[in-house]
Amino acid sequence: MQFDPTLYLVTDSTGRTDEDFLAIVERACEGGVTLLQLREKERDGRDYLRLAKRVKAVAARFHIPLLLDDRVDVAFAAGADGVHVGQSDLPVSEARRILGPDKIVGATAKTVPQALEAFEQGADYLGTGAIFPTTTHVKTVLTPVSTLCAVCRAVPIPVVAIGGLNAGNLSVLEGAPIAGVAVVSAIMKADDPKAAAEELLRKVRALKAGTR
Amino acid sequence: MQFDPTLYLVTDSTGRTDEDFLAIVERACEGGVTLLQLREKERDGRDYLRLAKRVKAVAARFHIPLLLDDRVDVAFAAGADGVHVGQSDLPVSEARRILGPDKIVGATAKTVPQALEAFEQGADYLGTGAIFPTTTHVKTVLTPVSTLCAVCRAVPIPVVAIGGLNAGNLSVLEGAPIAGVAVVSAIMKADDPKAAAEELLRKVRALKAGTR
Numbered sequence: 179m180q181f182d183p184t185l186y187l188v189t190d191s192t193g194r195t196d197e198d199f200l201a202i203v204e205r206a207c208e209g210g211v212t213l214l215q216l217r218e219k220e221r222d223g224r225d226y227l228r229l230a231k232r233v234k235a236v237a238a239r240f241h242i243p244l245l246l247d248d249r250v251d252v253a254f255a256a257g258a259d260g261v262h263v264g265q266s267d268l269p270v271s272e273a274r275r276i277l278g279p280d281k282i283v284g285a286t287a288k289t290v291p292q293a294l295e296a297f298e299q300g301a302d303y304l305g306t307g308a309i310f311p312t313t314t315h316v317k318t319v320l321t322p323v324s325t326l327c328a329v330c331r332a333v334p335i336p337v338v339a340i341g342g343l344n345a346g347n348l349s350v351l352e353g354a355p356i357a358g359v360a361v362v363s364a365i366m367k368a369d370d371p372k373a374a375a376e377e378l379l380r381k382v383r384a385l386k387a388g389t390r
Numbered sequence: 391m392q393f394d395p396t397l398y399l400v401t402d403s404t405g406r407t408d409e410d411f412l413a414i415v416e417r418a419c420e421g422g423v424t425l426l427q428l429r430e431k432e433r434d435g436r437d438y439l440r441l442a443k444r445v446k447a448v449a450a451r452f453h454i455p456l457l458l459d460d461r462v463d464v465a466f467a468a469g470a471d472g473v474h475v476g477q478s479d480l481p482v483s484e485a486r487r488i489l490g491p492d493k494i495v496g497a498t499a500k501t502v503p504q505a506l507e508a509f510e511q512g513a514d515y516l517g518t519g520a521i522f523p524t525t526t527h528v529k530t531v532l533t534p535v536s537t538l539c540a541v542c543r544a545v546p547i548p549v550v551a552i553g554g555l556n557a558g559n560l561s562v563l564e565g566a567p568i569a570g571v572a573v574v575s576a577i578m579k580a581d582d583p584k585a586a587a588e589e590l591l592r593k594v595r596a597l598k599a600g601t602r
Contacts, residue, residue, distance in 0.1 A: 222478035223460060248435060251462035255484035266434035272467035276488065 179259060181243045181282055182212040183303055183338045183358035184386065185379045188247070189216050190314055190366050191229070200232055202371050207240040209375025211365070212358070215262050215284075217247035217314075230256035243282060250276045260284065262305065265292065270299035288321050290332045297333040304329060305360055308341025309350065314362050323354055330355040345377045351385055358382060391471060393455045393494055394424040395515055395550045395570035396598065397591045400459070401428050402526055402578050403441070412444055414583045419452040421587025423577070424570070427474050427496075429459035429526075442468035455494060462488045472496065474517065477504065482511035500533050502544045509545040516541060517572055520553025521562065526574050535566055542567040557589045563597055570594060 187206050191199040203214070214237050218226050230246055234256055237244040243259035246252055250273045253261040260282025261273050273283045285296035287304045296304060306329045308318045318341065330337045336357030343351075344364035351359070359382045368374035399418050403411040415426070426449050430438050442458055446468055449456040455471035458464055462485045465473040472494025473485050485495045497508035499516045508516060518541045520530040530553065542549045548569030555563075556576035563571070571594045580586035 223475075223480040224478050227480060227484070249461075249463065251466075251480055251484070251488055254463075254488055255480055263435075266436050268435040268439060268463055268467055272439070272463070276463055276466055 179243065179280055179282060181259070181302075183336050183360075184212045184382050185210060185375065186213040186215065186305075186338050186340075186358050186360035187211040187365050187375070188314075188340070188360055188362045189214070189233070190362050191218065192220075196229060196232065199229075200236060202366060203233060204236050205371040206365050206375045207236060207242055209365075209372035210379040211240075211242060211375050212379075213245070214242050215245045215247055215360075216258075217262075217362075219248075223249065223252055226252045227255050230258060234258060245282055245284060253277065253281075260302070262286070270296050270301045274300040287329060288319065289325065290328050293329045293333050293337075297335055301335060303336040303338065303357065304333065305338050305340045306330075307339055307343075307360075309339050310342025310347065312342045312362070323350055326351075326356070327354050345374070345381055348378075348381050348385060352388060356386070359385075391455065391492055391494060393471070393514075395548050395572075396424045396594050397422060397587065398425040398427065398517075398550050398552075398570050398572035399423040399577050399587070400526075400552070400572055400574045401426070401445070402574050403430060404432075408441060408444065411441075412448060414578060415445060416448050417583040418577045418587045419448060419454055421577075421584035422591040423452075423454060423587050424591075425457070426454050427457045427459055427572075428470075429474075429574075431460075435461065435464055438464045439467050442470060446470060457494055457496060465489065465493075472514070474498070482508050482513045486512040499541060500531065501537065502540050505541045505545050505549075509547055513547060515548040515550065515569065516545065517550050517552045518542075519551055519555075519572075521551050522554025522559065524554045524574070535562055538563075538568070539566050557586070557593055560590075560593050560597060564600060568598070571597075 245260040245262050246258045248267045262284040264286040270285050282302045284303045285301040287293035338358040338360045340360035365374045457472040457474050458470045460479045474496040476498040482497050494514045496515045497513040499505035550570040550572045552572035577586045
């Protein structure tokens with residue numbers, strides 16, 4: 179299915195009530211998020227499904243595709259638009275086999291070989307990083323911007339940059355042929371998630387325009 | 391698909407190398423285990439899949455169906471014979487929708503209402519307990535044998551008793567119309583898993599014969 183990865187919000191509900199969390203997601207959608215990923219590492223399947231259905235209802239109102247992190251079965255059950263798998267999750271090929279050809283399957287690729295493997299297995303897009311250290315993935319190895327650029331050139335699918343990116347440091351990506359930017363904290367921890375999304379969308383669009 | 395729940399081994403690989411774990415599973419299969427569940431709460435999807443494929447190869451040699459705990463997507467990817475879902479996992483109906491009508495979907499039901507719900511959603515069997523305290527589920531609420539009997543009578547599908555059961559305490563189940571007994575430690579922690587499975591199989595068969 180069609181999707182626009184320009185401003186990709188990866189959520190984090192840690193330490194929040196579901197209501198507060200959903201309110202932040204809704205504000206971010208109002209601000210112009212173009213793609214949404216629900217990432218829940220601690221929830222059991224049933225609880226993850228319950229929350230996914232609620233987020234799906236919000237995303238659907240804004241016509242924003244919702245992907246789930248890791249759990250292909252929960253994504254299927256929730257009627258999500260797809261899944262994002264990391265290097266320790268099920269392979270892209272298995273996610274694709276469960277979800278079928280019409281859903282979005284994205285993958286984390288930190289290197290060119292990982293990018294080629296994910297593409298060959300049927301990934302629709304790649305997330306590459308971490309560009310900067312993050313609070314959500316504390317042990318993450320950083321990916322240099324030169325590697326990000328090599329990944330972009332190695333595969334014919336969209337590549338989004340991820341990892342510690344915010345409105346203040348996006349300039350490191352100038353000239354990189356990315357399709358978008360994925361953020362967690364820059365929106366989820368913003369005082370005003372809508373304003374944060376608006377500013378990020380403006381800046382990412384400018385970045386992308388500059389690379390054409 | 392057809393299955394015999396008489397002696398249902400639920401595995402626990404904690405603290406073991408994969409090789410040691412697989413050797414125990416193989417010995418247990420030799421001893422007469424009739425149904426096998428791989429339960430891995432700590433592994434990531436890809437690692438769970440890798441181990442599941444190895445266990446599947448062992449189980450297939452003995453023509454013993456292999457179910458996976460919780461992860462319906464990993465069960466699908468591994469070509470397992472089905473899945474077992476607890477009350478905090480995906481609902482039976484969703485597991486059934488992903489795996490299709492031919493795979494085995496089992497569910498934990500601690501009460502008659504839970505049993506009826508799981509049956510109505512398409513469960514092929516129920517696991518009911520814990521009959522005794524267990525080391526694998528430390529916070530589990532115990533299910534009295536009278537409730538186990540009520541569950542057996544409430545649904546037309548096989549019900550297996552689970553929770554701290556071993557060759558020395560099976561007699562508490564005398565007269566209960568169970569289809570089988572599920573064990574973890576009684577086999578996984580036995581000095582001789584094959585001999586333990588043989589003794590358990592003999593005793594469970596005697597139990598079932600006595601209830602006819």
